Amino acid sequence: MVEDCPTVDLDAVVAAAGYEKVVAPDLAKLHKPEGRWIALPLQIYSTNMLFLSKRAMDKAKADKIPVTWADFNDLAEKMKAGGVTFPVANGGTRADDGQKFEASLAGISPIAYRAAIMNLDKKALEGPEIKAAFEQMRKITNWMDPNVGAQPYATNLKRFVDGDMGMMIMGGWAQGVLRNAGFKFDDFVIAPGPSDNGKPVFLLNADAFIFWQRKEPDLQAGQALMAQLVMDPAIQTMYSQITGSIPVRTDVDLSGEGWSDGQRRTAAALKDAVANNQAVLSLAHNMAQENGLTAAMIDVFTEYVKNKTITPDQAVTRLAEAVEGSR
Amino acid sequence: MGDRTFAPSRILIYLVVSLFAAAYLAPLVVVVLNSLRTNEEIAQASMIGWPQQWAWGNYATAWSGFCVAETCAGIRPYMLNSALVTIPATIFSTLLGAVAGYAVSLWRFRGDSWIYGIVTLGLFLPQQMRLLPWTIVLRDIGLINTLTGLVLIHTIQGLSFTTLFCRNYYVAIPHELIRAARIDGAGFFRIFWRIILPLSSPILIVTVIWQFTHIWNEFLYGVTFTTGQQQPVTAALIALSAAIADIPQHGVQSAAVIIAALPTLLIYLLGGRYFVRGLTAGAVK
Amino acid sequence: MTDVASTATRPGRPAISGVVGRLPEYLMIWVPLLLSAAHLISFSLWTIWISFTPSTLVPVSGWVGLRNYNAVMASRNWHIAFDNLLLFGTAFVLLSLITGLALAILLDQRIRGENVLRTIFLYPLAVSFVVTGTVWSWLLNPGIGIQKLVHDLGWTSFRFDWLVDRDMAIWTIVIAAIWQSSGFAMALFLAGLRSVDADIIKAAQIDGAGPVRTYWRVILPTLWPITITVVVVQLQFAISAFDLVRALTNGGPGIATQLPALVVYDLMFQRGQLGRGAAAAVLMLLILLAVLLPYAAWRYFQRRRATHG
Numbered sequence: 023m024v025e026d027c028p029t030v031d032l033d034a035v036v037a038a039a040g041y042e043k044v045v046a047p048d049l050a051k052l053h054k055p056e057g058r059w060i061a062l063p064l065q066i067y068s069t070n071m072l073f074l075s076k077r078a079m080d081k082a083k084a085d086k087i088p089v090t091w092a093d094f095n096d097l098a099e100k101m102k103a104g105g106v107t108f109p110v111a112n113g114g115t116r117a118d119d120g121q122k123f124e125a126s127l128a129g130i131s132p133i134a135y136r137a138a139i140m141n142l143d144k145k146a147l148e149g150p151e152i153k154a155a156f157e158q159m160r161k162i163t164n165w166m167d168p169n170v171g172a173q174p175y176a177t178n179l180k181r182f183v184d185g186d187m188g189m190m191i192m193g194g195w196a197q198g199v200l201r202n203a204g205f206k207f208d209d210f211v212i213a214p215g216p217s218d219n220g221k222p223v224f225l226l227n228a229d230a231f232i233f234w235q236r237k238e239p240d241l242q243a244g245q246a247l248m249a250q251l252v253m254d255p256a257i258q259t260m261y262s263q264i265t266g267s268i269p270v271r272t273d274v275d276l277s278g279e280g281w282s283d284g285q286r287r288t289a290a291a292l293k294d295a296v297a298n299n300q301a302v303l304s305l306a307h308n309m310a311q312e313n314g315l316t317a318a319m320i321d322v323f324t325e326y327v328k329n330k331t332i333t334p335d336q337a338v339t340r341l342a343e344a345v346e347g348s349r
Numbered sequence: 350m351g352d353r354t355f356a357p358s359r360i361l362i363y364l365v366v367s368l369f370a371a372a373y374l375a376p377l378v379v380v381v382l383n384s385l386r387t388n389e390e391i392a393q394a395s396m397i398g399w400p401q402q403w404a405w406g407n408y409a410t411a412w413s414g415f416c417v418a419e420t421c422a423g424i425r426p427y428m429l430n431s432a433l434v435t436i437p438a439t440i441f442s443t444l445l446g447a448v449a450g451y452a453v454s455l456w457r458f459r460g461d462s463w464i465y466g467i468v469t470l471g472l473f474l475p476q477q478m479r480l481l482p483w484t485i486v487l488r489d490i491g492l493i494n495t496l497t498g499l500v501l502i503h504t505i506q507g508l509s510f511t512t513l514f515c516r517n518y519y520v521a522i523p524h525e526l527i528r529a530a531r532i533d534g535a536g537f538f539r540i541f542w543r544i545i546l547p548l549s550s551p552i553l554i555v556t557v558i559w560q561f562t563h564i565w566n567e568f569l570y571g572v573t574f575t576t577g578q579q580q581p582v583t584a585a586l587i588a589l590s591a592a593i594a595d596i597p598q599h600g601v602q603s604a605a606v607i608i609a610a611l612p613t614l615l616i617y618l619l620g621g622r623y624f625v626r627g628l629t630a631g632a633v634k
Numbered sequence: 635m636t637d638v639a640s641t642a643t644r645p646g647r648p649a650i651s652g653v654v655g656r657l658p659e660y661l662m663i664w665v666p667l668l669l670s671a672a673h674l675i676s677f678s679l680w681t682i683w684i685s686f687t688p689s690t691l692v693p694v695s696g697w698v699g700l701r702n703y704n705a706v707m708a709s710r711n712w713h714i715a716f717d718n719l720l721l722f723g724t725a726f727v728l729l730s731l732i733t734g735l736a737l738a739i740l741l742d743q744r745i746r747g748e749n750v751l752r753t754i755f756l757y758p759l760a761v762s763f764v765v766t767g768t769v770w771s772w773l774l775n776p777g778i779g780i781q782k783l784v785h786d787l788g789w790t791s792f793r794f795d796w797l798v799d800r801d802m803a804i805w806t807i808v809i810a811a812i813w814q815s816s817g818f819a820m821a822l823f824l825a826g827l828r829s830v831d832a833d834i835i836k837a838a839q840i841d842g843a844g845p846v847r848t849y850w851r852v853i854l855p856t857l858w859p860i861t862i863t864v865v866v867v868q869l870q871f872a873i874s875a876f877d878l879v880r881a882l883t884n885g886g887p888g889i890a891t892q893l894p895a896l897v898v899y900d901l902m903f904q905r906g907q908l909g910r911g912a913a914a915a916v917l918m919l920l921i922l923l924a925v926l927l928p929y930a931a932w933r934y935f936q937r938r939r940a941t942h943g
Contacts, residue, residue, distance in 0.1 A: 359743075362740055362743050362745060363745065365740060366737075366740050366741070366745065366751060369737060369740075369755070370751055370754045370755070372813075373754050373755055373757075373758065373813065373817075374754055376766075376769045376770065376773060376813065377757075379769070379772075379773065380769050380772075383772075391778075394782075394783075394786060395778055395779060395780075395782035395783040395786060396772045396773065396775075396778045396779050396782070396783075397773070397779065397780065397783045398783070445662075445666040446666075448662050448663065448666070449663065449666055449667050452662075452663040452667075453667075456663075458663065464667050464668070464671050465667075467670075467671040467674060467675065468667055468670045468671050468674070470674055471670060471674050473870065473922065473926055474674055474678060474919070475873070475874045475895075475915065475918050475919055475922060476874065476876075477874070477895055477898040477899070477914075477915040477918055478677060478678050478681045478915050478916070478918075478919055479673070479677045479678075479681070480898075480899075480902060480903075480915070481680070481681055481684060481693070481902060481908060481911070481912060482673075482676070482677035482680050482681060483677070485693070505666075505669055505670055505673055506670075506673075508666055508667070508669075508670040509670060509674075512667070512670075536656070536659070537656070537659035537662075537663075538658070538659060538662075562760060565762070566761070566762030566763065566764070567762075568762065568763065568764050568876070568877040568880070569876055569877065569899070573899075573903060583762050583764040583765075583877070586764050586765065586768060586881075587764060587768075587880060587881060590768055590771070590881070599772065599778070602768075606765050606768055606769060609762070609764075609765060610760075610761050610762065610765045613760045613761065613762070614757065614760050614761065616760070617756075617757060617759075617760035618753070618757075621753060621756070624756075624759075624760065625756065625821050628759065628818055628821055628822075629821060629822060629825060
């Protein structure tokens with residue numbers, strides 16, 4: 023429980039480092055809840071990266087990376103026809119089910135996502151984009167292995183690489199997991215998630231440090247050093263190269279050794295998305311709303327994924343009710 | 350009753366009993382076998398199978414190698430945490446319960462039946478009613494996310510059971526024994542030490558086994574009041590199976606499950622009689 | 635509890651000097667008991683109070699009446715949890731009674747290896763719910779467990795996918811719970827069977843009753859009190875079931891296997907809605923009281939009949 027623990031005011035440190043102008047605006051806003059910096063993000067993931075299995079692509083005789091949801095759906099059908107047992111390799115945890123929705127909605131309309139999910143605009147919550155997102159989500163779930171249940175996506179990674187499963191919509195961290203499990207960069211392709219307007223949509227999920235006020239002088243000194251380190255491009259580079267994330271700083275050069283094409287695409291996508299105002303905060307990873315609201319909404323998504331008798335219209339109603347009920 | 354020769358009905362009885370026994374043993378057998386299969390072998394077949402090659406290394410990895418959350422030290426630290434919570438809490442709650450049971454059964458004092466009645470209500474009060482208050486109390490006394498905090502909780506809450514067990518045992522001791530000792534001038538502790546304790550070993554064994562099993566197996570408090578490196582092994586097992594950041598390692602996980610279950614299983618096998626007595630004593634409140 | 639014989643040993647009012655000398659014993663008696671009693675009462679009252687406040691992330695004072703209760707009872711999560719509890723409670727208690735009684739009767743046939751068998755039926759009780767849940771989550775998982783085994787053996791149309799089937803998932807919890815604790819019912823029933831008066835059985839046999847009839851007419855009716863105890867203890871477990879579900883299904887698929895204890899935990903520690911969490915905890919307590927109060931009354935009358943009859 024977050025008690026009334028006071029936090030450190032980081033404004034001076036951040037200003038001295040000139041940090042604010044190299045951070046995505048929504049992310050900056052999130053870490054300065056009352057206008058002051060109290061926490062510093064270390065690394066960024068986009069929760070809607072599209073992972074494509076090379077072997078499944080071969081089976082589908084496809085080589086084009088899908089850009090829009092229509093492309094995605096076409097490719098899934100092709101994979102199915104080409105003998106890929108399950109075109110989608112996602113898992114079924116709560117966060118995973120949440121990601122399926124946010125990727126769908128943000129890909130259909132980042133504007134609607136911002137209004138409905140981040141700002142809880144009542145009209146937007148019942149708008150046509152939400153229904154379209156649920157419809158897209160249904161397609162995704164129909165391409166998944168029904169036996170996945172509530173298992174984590176990592177259970178399926180081997181089948182994904184083998185081409186028994188085709189695509190996965192997952193955060194950039196899956197790159198680290200795939201690499202850790204001994205798979206190679208040639209086994210898969212990472213691209214920005216489907217976006218109907220053709221420009222990358224970035225669903226921000228950041229790992230951050232919160233700076234609680236400490237009385238002890240040595241701890242205070244430690245915190246000052248910590249803040250410097252978290253903002254340091256070299257430290258961010260080191261972290262991201264291990265985990266598969268991208269640095270928070272938009273000014274880090276990713277062209278060198280140690281970065282994957284996927285990470286370069288992710289960083290480029292972030293830059294693009296920020297420029298086009300298409301970088302939004304992830305709901306499934308607790309960035310967009312407080313926990314109670316997030317959980318209530320994810321209840322709706324996870325039930326929708328697991329219960330195919332719920333229609334998109336019903337889901338829209340339920341989502342609006344869930345938001346209303348937990349306020 | 351029934352006939353005792355080998356009539357068909359006897360064979361049927363043995364058959365049914367054996368089927369039941371197989372069903373009860375099956376999960377254990379499956380997990381033990383899995384703990385000796387390689388992760389790859391399990392991934393290719395199913396969780397149920399005979400080891401193609403014996404993977405004894407799973408136990409070493411489970412004990413000190415694999416990663417829970419961000420730490421890669423196996424379940425050894427969590428086993429140690431569980432031991433550091435379970436052993437002191439078992440000793441404290443048993444001793445205090447024995448004294449309290451002795452006091453309310455043989456050394457009657459003003460208000461004893463009231464307070465005893467309230468304490469035994471603790472057997473029924475759901476843990477969920479105490480979660481928030483414990484959070485506040487532990488935070489205020491600086492014991493949140495510490496093993497000491499868990500020891501405190503299990504000691505105080507365990508008192509409900511231990512006092513009941515001991516009280517029910519001590520009421521059967523003849524009061525004349527106590528009265529005679531008091532006339533001789535023996536005090537509270539002297540009587541407890543000299544007369545009661547020597548008579549208590551059966552109930553103390555029952556209580557210790559009961560408390561040990563329950564505290565070792567407890568999950569809710571462990572997961573609520575501790576995080577990361579401070580968690581007991583039950584909470585660590587959940588963290589392990591929910592570790593979405595990794596491809597499942599069912600062989601190693603099975604070994605971890607066996608290790609985590611081993612202390613209470615051993616106690617059960619060694620002290621089965623007392624274990625069952627605790628079960629029935631706990632039930633017939 | 636009130637024991638007439640022991641009132642004679644009640645110490646009289648101690649002299650002032652005696653009080654100091656006996657301080658250690660007063661401390662030893664009163665401190666643990668008072669701590670235990672005080673925490674039970676104050677914790678319960680505090681949680682009840684919080685359930686009427688607008689507390690969210692942190693406890694705050696204020697009065698919102700029944701708003702938290704209404705919100706909880708209107709939520710889908712609670713609805714599902716409550717329905718599940720009814721189904722799970724009934725099925726689990728009935729099936730574990732039947733299994734336990736069957737095992738006890740079988741073991742009561744003077745069979746060889748009774749000790750070994752009893753050890754086998756009871757060992758799951760020594761294992762934590764977390765371990766039980768984890769193991770069964772593997773066995774029942776269609777992708778890696780029993781279904782996969784049967785498929786690998788060649789029967790590919792075989793389906794046993796309750797774990798991922800939202801309508802059947804609650805039954806996986808029933809299965810695991812029965813495996814874990816039907817031995818408890820067996821132990822109590824066996825003790826009951828063994829304490830039946832041998833003369834009554836002999837009398838029935840002389841009357842020409844076969845074994846089935848003897849059980850049905852003579853022995854089983856004496857087990858009523860034990861049956862009620864088993865039912866109450868198992869219901870108490872069912873109402874507060876948490877670890878098992880957490881390890882086995884974690885409330886899923888979706889939210890299909892929610893149970894009250896999970897809802898409470900979720901509201902308090904994951905959703906940051908302390909007031910609603912406390913209200914759900916109080917509702918759990920009320921459900922429990924609905925089981926325990928009739929039981930306490932029954933016990934009370936039984937005891938009165940025993941002492942006065």
